[in-house]
């Protein structure tokens with residue numbers, strides 16, 4: 001029987017994973033089947049028919065054809081299309097939020113919050129559609145005008161991860177759309193249903209209003225189509241969200257064909273708690289950062305540096321809070337639960353392996369550290385680990401699970417150095433009420449991350465800012481601020497409206 005969360009969105013237990021445009025879903029039945037598993041009980045949720053090579057080729061051809069129309073559509077009119085998507089997502093927020101919770105395993109409020117991010121970026125993109133500004137420069141030559149324009153790139157590829165199965169698509173696709181691009185999405189094989197539902201919601205709204213197809217979707221049963229996608233010269237930009245390991249490969253392949261890539265890879269985010277910190281703020285922020293989404297956000301708090309003078313107090317408070325969370329682990333679609341399961345069995349295995357490594361390296365498990373074997377599904381207890389140093393291999397590695405390494409420090413500069421001393425550079429935060437400490441943390445000699453917060457945790461970034469990080473996080477920026485520029489090509493234009501032909505740099509070339 002089809003799960004009621006699926007029927008609420010008009011999905012059945014067999015779905016095509018390929019949106020071909022023209023309101024048409026592929027009839028391919030021989031390219032493999034993807035079976036997303038409910039992480040709460042291990043049952044298969046539905047069968048998704050994977051895309052064939054012919055499907056993929058048709059999508060790219062149609063996307064290229066659609067681009068020819070879309071690039072001529074005025075940007076504010078493109079914004080109108082995105083506004084319809086945001087409206088439709090608002091209508092379906094509850095149902096889509098539940099599907100994200102069901103399929104990914106995050107809590108219902110977090111599933112809804114993810115759909116809210118889609119709506120928010122949609123509205124941001126509508127405003128942006130009237131603000132794709134370029135600069136005007138002063139030419140060094142008389143009677144010359146110089147300025148720059150931003151033009152669309154063409155067909156944009158989006159490869160998203162299971163942990164934010166819909167919001168990350170929206171950050172990319174909705175901004176790319178107002179910029180004049182057509183996008184093709186390859187979602188995670190672990191969360192194809194959330195992707196199919198999002199496509200149905202947005203494309204139906206667009207088709208009804210007579211807009212051309214601007215969003216396409218394919219699902220790959222293996223990795224051949226994904227490889228072809230990354231290597232495909234017709235894909236002007238590949239926006240990839242996922243592990244550093246796969247992202248490195250994607251970045252290299254795209255660079256090889258001189259394409260453009262936007263990489264959002266792993267994080268190893270830390271919070272520093274200084275002696276002046278307001279623990280009323282710090283404790284809930286640390287717990288949400290470490291435990292929210294069962295530790296499966298790229299912005300999850302994985303390391304905690306606490307000043308030695310308050311270390312014992314903070315650790316005790318965290319243990320109490322973790323005890324509270326343990327009572328609210330369960331079915332993520334039940335809004336009363338704070339933490340759902342990990343998305344996959346592999347995730348549970350990675351968690352257990354990291355706990356074993358932490359113990360073997362001399363760490364002490366202060367709380368959790370076990371999988372919940374008394375029930376079905378991929379449930380684990382969130383873990384607090386003390387006694388390790390920042391250079392321990394397991395601390396340096398991003399394990400996509402709720403494990404927090406708690407460490408002591410004595411001097412802020414030392415703590416900032418330690419927080420920076422990992423291969424990744426996504427998010428960071430400091431809890432303090434000391435202005436000097438705050439400014440030092442945010443200065444050029446402070447945090448080296450793409451996101452640095454004060455008195456806010458590492459996760460839960462708002463869509464209005466540019467999202468992304470440095471070093472092995474990949475350097476990409478998406479979502480707000482001027483991240484739209486990644487989806488456009490810059491053109492510098494100089495126009496001579498004088499009646500002479502002066503050369504730049506004062507060069508004389510008399511004929």
Ligand code: UN1
Pocket residue numbers: 163164168241296297298299458459460461462
């Ligand atoms: C991700 O985990 O890939 O900042 C994205 C956050 C969310 C997005 C996370 N707004 O935690």
